[in-house]
Amino acid sequence: MTTLPDRPHTALLVIDVQIGVVATAHDRDRVLANIVSLVDRARSQEAPVVWVQHSDDDELKRGSEAWEYVPELAERREGEAVVHKTYRDSFEDTDLERRLAERGVGHLVVAGSATDFCVRSTIHGALTRGYDVTLVSDAHTTEDLSEYGAPTPDKVIAHMNLYWAGQRAPGRTAATVTTADVVFGQR
Template sequence: MTTTSAVLVIDVQRGLFEPAPQPFEAQQTVQRINALTARARAAGVPVGVILHEREGSALAHQSEGWQPVAQLDVDPGDRLIRKTTPDSFLRTELGAWLAGLGVQRLVICGYASEFCVDTTTRRAAALGFEVELAADAHTTHDKPHATAAQIRAHHNATLPGITSFGPRIRALPSAEITL
C-alpha cells in the first residue's frame, strides 16, 4: 500500500496511563495499538505518535510523564508530534507532515476517547481525511457520568454518524483495519 494512509497514536503517555487508576483496558489497548502499528510499519504506512504536553504538570515536555508508556512500541522511523490541545492538528506540524506524504486516510487510536481522540477525528474529517477509528484501541478513564467502556462505545457509535464533513468516518475493530 502507498503512503495514502497513516496511523495516529494519540497520547499513550506515562503520565496518563501509569498512575492508578489506569484507563479502561489500558494493557489490552496498548497491545492492540502495537499490533496495528506493527502491521502499518510492515506495509510501509507511516505512524505518527502524538504527545500531549502541559508545562507545570505531569505532562511537561520531556518529563517522565510526557514519555510514551514503556509498553508502547515506538519505532525510530515514527514521527513524534507535540501538541498542547485536544486537537492534534492545532498549532502542530501534523497537517504539514501528512500533506507532505500525500495522506488521505487516517487510522486513529489512543487516549482520551472523549477528548483528544474525538477532537482529532472530527478535525481530520473536517480537513478532508477519511478516518478509521480503531474501535477497540482507544480508551479513557471512568467519569462521574459514564464508565470508560460506555464512553468508548458512545464514540464508536456516534462518530461514524457524522456525515456533514463529507469524508467517511468508520469505527472498526483494530484487527479488521486494512493497511
C-alpha cells in the same frame, strides 16, 4: 474519498499513549496490545506511523516521566513523525498537517487516548480538514471520570464508537473498525 487532492495513502495516528495519560485507563493492557498490533501492521504494510504527544504545564510537563510514551510503544523508528501538541486537537498549532501532506496521507486510522478528549477532538479536526477518518473501536481508551458526572469509561468508549460509525461529511468518510479489520494502503 478524501477531499484532499493527491493524498492516496493511509497513516496510523497514535494519540497520547503516554505514561501519565494511560496510567489508570480503562482496559489499558488490552488496548495497548491492540495499538502495538496496529503499529506492527502499519510498518509491515509500509504505512506511515505518526505519533502524537501532549504536554501541559501541570501533569504532562515535557521531558517528565509522565510525558513519555508507554514502554510498550517507546521504540519509534527513524522517519516516523512525532507531533508535539498542547491542545486536544492534534492539528491545532502543530505541524501534523504538513507531515501528513509530505507523506501523501488523506486517510487516518486513529488509536490512542483519551477517547473523550484528544481522540474525539482530533478525529473531528481531521474530518473537517478533509481527511477520511477510521477510529479503531478497540484501540482507544480513557480514564474513569464518573466521579465528575461523566459516564463510566466503557460507556464513553461505546458511545464514541457508535457516534463515529454514524458520522458523515460531504466527500469524506468516517468509520469504526476493530483492530483485526484495519487495512492500510492506498484508497
